[in-house]
Amino acid sequence: MIRKNIALVAHDNKKKELIEWSKQHRDSMENFDIYATGTTGRLLEQELKLPIRMLHSGPLGGDQQIGSLISEGKIDALVFFWDPMEPLPHDQDIKALLRIATVWNIPIACNRSTADLLFSTPVLLRDYERLKPDFSEYENRKL
């Protein structure tokens, strides 16, 4: 079975929820290589006792690092519990991450119920072969 890569990110007001959720799904987590932004990653490592590939903290570029990995085809799913109630200094990075994940057709779970759905099926782990978007029209456009 090919190991899949998952990115986990949560804003401060959502970290508790992400940790609870990931503990609930710890068995499934073991099957993934986990990437996370700095503070989220540190907390997850403490709680799950699983290796986490830690990136920068979000405001220092972590969202952009995950976006870059997505555009290189290295992330298979994104669980991003972002905070809908508070503006953050790196709002543009957050928007950019959500955008690039959409562009590359990555499954994105932004709340617990969607994350539960994502993990309630073995599809993501086993036979899930994400349809790669066709960018040829964009790449070959005549200017």
Ligand SMILES: O=C(CO)COP(=O)(O)O
């Ligand atoms: O800000 C974040 C995502 O936008 C998350 O960063 P931290 O995991 O470092 O808190």
